[in-house]
Amino acid sequence: MHLTLNNDIQMPMIGFGTYLISDADVQSPVLEALRTGYRHIDTAEGYANEPGVGLAIQAGVKELGLERKDIFVTTKLWPGNEAWGQPVKTYEATIESLNQSLSNLNMDYVDLYLIHAPSAKDQRLEQWKALVELRRMGKARAIGVSNYSVEHIEEIKSAGLSLPDANQIELHPWSQKPELVSYLNDHNISIIAYSSLVPLSTWRIAPGHDSAKTEDMKQAGVQADSPFKIMAQKYDVSEAQVLLRWGLQKGYAILPKSTNAARIQQNFDLLSFEIDDDDMTAIAAMDRGDGVAWSVGDPTKIF
Ligand SMILES: NC(=O)c1ccc[n+]([C@@H]2O[C@H](COP(=O)([O-])OP(=O)(O)OC[C@H]3O[C@@H](n4cnc5c(N)ncnc54)[C@H](OP(=O)(O)O)[C@@H]3O)[C@@H](O)[C@H]2O)c1
Numbered sequence: 001m002h003l004t005l006n007n008d009i010q011m012p013m014i015g016f017g018t019y020l021i022s023d024a025d026v027q028s029p030v031l032e033a034l035r036t037g038y039r040h041i042d043t044a045e046g047y048a049n050e051p052g053v054g055l056a057i058q059a060g061v062k063e064l065g066l067e068r069k070d071i072f073v074t075t076k077l078w079p080g081n082e083a084w085g086q087p088v089k090t091y092e093a094t095i096e097s098l099n100q101s102l103s104n105l106n107m108d109y110v111d112l113y114l115i116h117a118p119s120a121k122d123q124r125l126e127q128w129k130a131l132v133e134l135r136r137m138g139k140a141r142a143i144g145v146s147n148y149s150v151e152h153i154e155e156i157k158s159a160g161l162s163l164p165d166a167n168q169i170e171l172h173p174w175s176q177k178p179e180l181v182s183y184l185n186d187h188n189i190s191i192i193a194y195s196s197l198v199p200l201s202t203w204r205i206a207p208g209h210d211s212a213k214t215e216d217m218k219q220a221g222v223q224a225d226s227p228f229k230i231m232a233q234k235y236d237v238s239e240a241q242v243l244l245r246w247g248l249q250k251g252y253a254i255l256p257k258s259t260n261a262a263r264i265q266q267n268f269d270l271l272s273f274e275i276d277d278d279d280m281t282a283i284a285a286m287d288r289g290d291g292v293a294w295s296v297g298d299p300t301k302i303f
Helices: 027-036 050-064 091-105 122-135 149-159 176-186 215-222 226-234 237-250 261-266 279-286
Strands: 002-004 010-012 040-042 071-078 110-115 139-148 166-169 190-194
Touching: 027 040, 027 261, 040 091, 050 071, 050 091, 071 091, 091 110, 091 122, 110 166, 110 237, 122 139, 122 149, 139 190, 166 176, 176 190, 190 261, 215 237, 226 237, 226 279, 237 261, 237 279
Parallel strands: 040 071, 071 110, 110 139, 139 166, 166 190
Antiparallel strands: 002 010
């Protein structure tokens, strides 16, 4: 299953996420993901694990008899944020950031380069112009944004610049962002869903894996009669598979992250069942509003 980005670039809909996996630990899960069949890997300058991700991809390509072009690799510009005491990146610094990411990954190009968040305010358009140039130079086959709201994308549109190929945002039954999703669909901007597994009781429970998940949500995840547990029984799959399959049926690419081999395999096994219309309708009524993956609040709202 693929989404077709502008320029006819094919993006596999099931990707592998690497947030909160350290550079020292990331090679084994990425290699496991490649062995399982994932052909889309998501990293970021801000995850500080690009070198390990690059090494795992090179090892996977060799072991599995693949070529670099068989794997869709995404990385992201950390744009900076003055409110957090960080300088925002200029046009030149953005060009330099991708050069650094490519050097970290030991690659000549990435398949998708995203601006991680719309936090750079005065430099947002300059950063976007730099991404357009990086695509022209062939260092990024496709370019996009992450955590951008309608207003942030309208800023690009009003400047007469080419629109992003994709927007990566938090999407799951508890944060469905219907207006943003409909705007992105209307503008042919592919949607990549992150943190699909927020409703699980096992989501980010390791020490230091912070979020804004509420106590109420944590309680909902452990209820024996939770709707996702009931659906999992009905389709004879896990709750994780229900949540991931929901993303695919909405037309989103997904990025499940795990460091556990059995879960990595389970999260890729999504094509043997289909959530029926009644259950899709029931899930549509479960929206609770803003995302919780960022502990500072939903980044489509705070910048
Ligand atoms: N652009 C952005 O701002 C942004 C923000 C957040 C995430 N992302 C991207 O999206 C990816 C996914 O999001 P995420 O990392 O927040 O969370 P996620 O993939 O929705 O969930 C990961 C959590 O669920 C657990 N888990 C995974 N598979 C499971 C299964 N089958 N059964 C039970 N528990 C399971 C994992 O634990 P174990 O590892 O122990 O299995 C981990 O705690 C990230 O890794 C990153 O690449 C992007």
